[in-house]
Amino acid sequence: MSQLAVEEIWKSFGGFHALGGVTLSVASGERRAIIGVNGAGKSTFFSIIGGQLRPTSGRVLLDGEQVTGLPPHKMWARGVTRTFQRNAIFPGLDVRQNVRLAILARRRMGSRILAGAGRHSHIDDEADAILGRLELCGRANVAACDLAYGEHRQLEIAIALAGEPRILLLDEPTAGMSPAETQAMVAMLAQLPRTLTLLIVEHDMDVVFAIADSVSVLHQGRVLVEGSPSEVQADPRVAEVYFGQVEAPQ
Ligand SMILES: Nc1ncnc2c1ncn2[C@@H]1O[C@H](COP(=O)(O)OP(=O)(O)O)[C@@H](O)[C@H]1O
Ligand SMILES: [Mg+2]
CATH class of the missing domain: 3.40.50.300 (P-loop containing nucleotide triphosphate hydrolases)
Known part of the structure; x- marks a missing residue:
């Protein structure tokens, strides 16, 4: 099938x-x-x-x-994930934070971040693994709004991948x-x-x-x-x- x-x-x-x-x-x-x-x-x-x-x-x-x-x-x-969801990117957050949020959304842990819950180091590791695949590791701490055009598009895909489609x-x-x-x-x-x-x-x-x-x-x-x-x-x-x-x- x-x-x-x-x-x-x-x-x-x-x-x-x-x-x-x-x-x-x-x-x-x-x-x-x-x-x-x-x-x-x-x-x-x-x-x-x-x-x-x-x-x-x-x-x-x-x-x-x-x-x-x-x-x-x-x-x-x-x-099923379609990228072009520019609105999925938070321009003021850095690259790693954007990917972390997407991972947390998949795990339905969003409310815990909003409540200021702990750091979830395994989430950071996962975010870094995704950034590594996209060769965005060196840009992990850069605000999304400061990325070059190509990097921004890579981040869109990183966010999509974080949702484990x-x-x-x-x-x-x-x-x-x-x-x-x-x-x-x-x-x-x-x-x-x-x-x-x-x-x-x-x-x-x-x-x-x-x-x-x-x-x-x-x-x-x-x-x-x-x-x-x-x-x-x-x-x-x-x-x-x-x-x-x-x-x-x-
Ligand atoms: N919301 C819409 N309202 C009216 N026509 C539309 C709309 N979206 C797409 N079209 C028309 O449908 C056709 C196919 O568009 P689209 O799927 O964007 O093509 P492609 O992505 O292959 O360039 C085009 O003629 C486009 O003008
Ligand atoms: Mg088109």
């Missing part, structure tokens, strides 16, 4: 069909890239899985159980990053444990090749092609979609 199955998802905004019958399934531990031109429906699709949007019709199944239309906190509690949805995690920041992000994502299922919207095919096992191409709200990164890259239907949308190479 697929860990995540999406069946015939439609999402309409007024009369416009942003998604027109998306069907897709993802196995546990898989790393699936979702690609497609701007407006293809990628973010809308992620919002439906993350619970930020309810589909007009269709079903979302987690381990075979219907979870269609559950709100984000309920999806999060089932292990089973399925992580990353919508363009390298957008706006410098080549060095992109490289650091790719290295980090590539070494995430296979206990985590990753769905990633990504435009940069080098990033897709470095991370993904499989690729789904969304086009006009439907899955156009699915396959390995090299199969998808070689598919003439994919080339056709991207021609006319992007400048021909010089």
